[in-house]
Amino acid sequence: MQPVNFSLQKALFPTECTYLREKIQSSFKYLTNQSMKKLVLLCVLCAFFSKSSFSQDTADDKTIKIIRKHGLDQSKVMDIAFQLTDVYGPRLTGSPMLDKATKWAQEQLSSWGLKNVHTESWGPFGRGWELQHFEAHVVEPTYFPLIAYPKAWSPSTNGAVTGEVIYFKANSVEELAQYKGKLKGKFVLMDTIRKAKVAFEAPAKRFSDSSLLEMANAPKPTPRSLRNFGFGDSEFSKAMRKMLYEEKPLGTIDRSFAGDLGTVFISGASAKEGAARDEGAEVLPQLTVDAEQYNRIFRLAQSGVSVKLGVDLKATYTNPDKMEHNLIAEIEGTDLKDEVVMFGAHLDSWQSATGATDNAAGSAVMMEAARILNELIKETGVKPRRTLRLALWTGEEQGLLGSMAYVNQHFAEIKARTVQSLKPEQGKISAYYNLDNGTGKIRGIYLQDNEATRPIFRTWLEPFKDLQANTITISNTGGTDHLAFDAAGIPGFQFIQDPIEYSTRTHHTNMDTFDHLIEADLKQAATIIASFVWHTAQRDGLLPRKPLKMN
Numbered sequence: 168m169q170p171v172n173f174s175l176q177k178a179l180f181p182t183e184c185t186y187l188r189e190k191i192q193s194s195f196k197y198l199t200n201q202s203m204k205k206l207v208l209l210c211v212l213c214a215f216f217s218k219s220s221f222s223q224d225t226a227d228d229k230t231i232k233i234i235r236k237h238g239l240d241q242s243k244v245m246d247i248a249f250q251l252t253d254v255y256g257p258r259l260t261g262s263p264m265l266d267k268a269t270k271w272a273q274e275q276l277s278s279w280g281l282k283n284v285h286t287e288s289w290g291p292f293g294r295g296w297e298l299q300h301f302e303a304h305v306v307e308p309t310y311f312p313l314i315a316y317p318k319a320w321s322p323s324t325n326g327a328v329t330g331e332v333i334y335f336k337a338n339s340v341e342e343l344a345q346y347k348g349k350l351k352g353k354f355v356l357m358d359t360i361r362k363a364k365v366a367f368e369a370p371a372k373r374f375s376d377s378s379l380l381e382m383a384n385a386p387k388p389t390p391r392s393l394r395n396f397g398f399g400d401s402e403f404s405k406a407m408r409k410m411l412y413e414e415k416p417l418g419t420i421d422r423s424f425a426g427d428l429g430t431v432f433i434s435g436a437s438a439k440e441g442a443a444r445d446e447g448a449e450v451l452p453q454l455t456v457d458a459e460q461y462n463r464i465f466r467l468a469q470s471g472v473s474v475k476l477g478v479d480l481k482a483t484y485t486n487p488d489k490m491e492h493n494l495i496a497e498i499e500g501t502d503l504k505d506e507v508v509m510f511g512a513h514l515d516s517w518q519s520a521t522g523a524t525d526n527a528a529g530s531a532v533m534m535e536a537a538r539i540l541n542e543l544i545k546e547t548g549v550k551p552r553r554t555l556r557l558a559l560w561t562g563e564e565q566g567l568l569g570s571m572a573y574v575n576q577h578f579a580e581i582k583a584r585t586v587q588s589l590k591p592e593q594g595k596i597s598a599y600y601n602l603d604n605g606t607g608k609i610r611g612i613y614l615q616d617n618e619a620t621r622p623i624f625r626t627w628l629e630p631f632k633d634l635q636a637n638t639i640t641i642s643n644t645g646g647t648d649h650l651a652f653d654a655a656g657i658p659g660f661q662f663i664q665d666p667i668e669y670s671t672r673t674h675h676t677n678m679d680t681f682d683h684l685i686e687a688d689l690k691q692a693a694t695i696i697a698s699f700v701w702h703t704a705q706r707d708g709l710l711p712r713k714p715l716k717m718n
Contacts, residue, residue, distance in 0.1 A: 233542075247535055258514060282497050284494075290489055292562060293489055305476055315454050317436075320435055330476060333355055355411070356420050356461075418451055434675055497554055498541060500554040505554075512529030514530050520677050523683055529601070536693045552706075587717070600660050602696065605666065607666060609691060610662075612661075613643050613663060619713075627702050656713070
């Protein structure tokens with residue numbers, strides 16, 4: 168029997184048939200002439216049935232060259248990021264500044280030629296919040312200004328107020344009694360000391376080859392649910408809140424749970440009952456102080472020295488209709504225009520900085536991807552087969568509220584984190600691509616346990632190896648808007664990004680500013696995402712889907 172030419176085998180068997188090809192190769196020595204005939208026939212059939220899917224997922228070199236030109240050489244991403252941060256930041260959900268940012272983005276997308284640019288309301292969200300004035304300092308035993316920020320939805324103080332600090336040390340309902348009648352007119356310290364650590368390691372990093380290899384070899388992930396903000400509420404915590412609101416101190420003070428050297432991690436205030444954004448919710452003024460300064464105040468108070476703070480906080484509640492809005496824009500498709508490829512990021516942020524890495528970076532990249540795709544169409548005259556739909560979400564920081572509302576409105580009815588029923592549009596969306604892990608460059612993609620997309624994405628990443636984007640992992644990353652789509656059985660993906668200093672310095676901190684954006688990384692991300700969106704739109708079929716569990 169003549170040996171079979173292996174190069175012929177490989178040509179007949181595309182990537183999807185690798186396993187079958189290898190099994191046949193191992194069996195060659197046992198084949199008869201009749202068996203060989205059957206093998207050749209099998210090869211031809213495999214090639215025939217796989218040719219369409221294999222060829223359609225080959226990256227288009229001409230298209231990628233044009234995308235790279237507009238994304239890397241003629242980028243506008245930093246201009247977009249500047250507007251979303253220095254001009255229209257911060258962008259707290261429900262705030263006037265978020266409305267201004269949304270309006271600017273809407274006008275910008277329209278000026279580029281995108282169609283059907285509009286907002287879609289969801290809610291009710293509740294009241295918004297806007298900070299108008301704030302200052303805080305220690306006035307006794309010596310003066311020094313504080314690096315401190317009011318938590319979102321904290322109410323105003325009654326003008327400039329001064330009060331002594333008292334440490335609220337209680338771990339049981341019984342221990343609360345010692346503070347009865349002692350908190351009124353004081354600032355209550357809610358935390359113990361947090362010892363500062365010397366930073367022997369750099370706060371910023373990129374993924375190493377070994378860490379990327381570990382991601383690529385990760386096992387099948389455990390299914391992840393949508394982000395759950397329904398934390399438990401113990402008897403003690405309820406009793407503590409009840410006492411605080413009965414005593415009515417001037418405010419509560421906590422320290423940043425992480426960060427040092429002036430970095431303050433901060434989010435939203437808590438209410439006596441429900442959420443602080445709820446209409447009519449009773450909320451005490453609440454401040455978060457830089458850890459080192461909190462430690463100093465704590466040590467002085469614990470040693471018996473009287474410490475007094477001066478605080479002047481003026482804030483107003485906004486958003487009279489209690490509704491919020493996502494921003495949607497489209498590039499219309501052609502022969503498959505009723506089908507959709509979506510890409511997006513959340514536009515809202517927290518309040519202590521300008522929300523640069525969380526998530527003006529993602530919003531700027533996605534807007535830039537839309538601009539690049541529009542330029543591609545202008546230059547080539549080729550339009551996408553499917554409609555391309557950009558979405559900028561709101562309410563992400565409060566629990567994926569905007570994206571979940573959109574998914575429920577368009578794709579599926581989801582209750583108690585379970586799909587109750589699907590809507591017709593659910594079957595016409597090919598994929599949703601998301602970006603929300605800071606300023607770092609894209610290093611690959613999380614498959615979200617959708618193994619069938621691996622060979623497709625491998626082909627699409629191939630042209631970007633020179634940009635260090637070539638890792639594919641079956642793993643998932645959580646905590647952002649792609650989960651809303653995944654919950655509805657839609658292929659939803661988040662890209663792997665270099666962590667840079669996201670968790671150590673910028674995520675939800677006063678340091679989340681334009682200065683911490685890396686221009687080259689944002690250009691790279693916009694370029695790769697534009698390519699992914701385009702190639703998804705040009706496929707003959709929708710991207711493969713995972714099995715969907717329904718109620």
